[in-house]
Amino acid sequence: MTKVLRCSDIKPGCDFEIRGNSEEEVMKQATAHAKTAHNIQDITPELASKVRSAIHEESQAKGHSSGSN
Numbered sequence: 001m002t003k004v005l006r007c008s009d010i011k012p013g014c015d016f017e018i019r020g021n022s023e024e025e026v027m028k029q030a031t032a033h034a035k036t037a038h039n040i041q042d043i044t045p046e047l048a049s050k051v052r053s054a055i056h057e058e059s060q061a062k063g064h065s066s067g068s069n
Contacts, residue, residue, distance in 0.1 A: 002058040005030055009054040011038060019058070026055050 003026045007014040016033055020026040030051050034040040040047070 003055050004058050005051065005055045007033065007037075010050060014038070023052065023055055027051065 003020050003023055005018040005026050007016040007018070007030075014037065016037065018026050018029045018033065020029060027048070031043055034043065034047075043051075
């Protein structure tokens with residue numbers, strides 16, 4: 001099943017979403033996004049843990065509603 005990460009779950013105000021076939025794939029994309037969009041050059045173990053905990057199966061992510069509408 002597809003894994004999904006919503007950047008806004010970690011960085012409020014960023015609507016970027018990442019999808020991948022594995023947690024590792026999503027983490028690679030998240031690292032690249034953090035560098036280019038948020039100027040975060042070093043992913044600390046604490047930040048990596050926070051990102052990993054925000055990754056969900058796509059079926060779970062669809063049930064998540066954002067209050068931005």
